[in-house]
Amino acid sequence: QVQLVESGGGLVQAGGSLRLSCAASGRTIGSYAMGWFRQAPGKDREFVACISVGGGVTYYADSVKGRFTISRDNAKNTAYLQMNSLKPEDTAVYYCARRGIKPLSTYSSAADRGEYGYWGQGTQVTVSS
Secondary structure (H helix, E strand, O other): OOEEEEEOOEEEEOOOOEEEEEEEEOOOOOOOOEEEEEEOOOOOOEEEEEEOOOOOOEEEOOOOOOOEEEEEEHHHOEEEEEEOOOOHHHOEEEEEEEEOOOOOOOHHHHOOHHHEEEEOOOEEEEEEO
């Protein structure tokens, strides 16, 4: 079993930045791709970003491309989401997740919630206008 704990959320003004962290315990995340999703009130959970095992391949939702950066430090068993130029529409609970063993090969695969077997409890991000 692996436990994922997100941190770094909070309240920020539009145009500001936040850096989310996802710390894993129990088992290493070093052999798995990692993803970030978010869920706004009344909406479905949506894909934000995904990063491959080695960090060399990343995928982003169009809504965050150019503003958010996903990264990972396998030695620290931690994944990150740097969020810049935040907008009110970025307000949501942000979840990190660990993928299963299926290779990360396409955007549609990266964005498929069903490919992620472990989820954190989420961290709230609120962007004020």
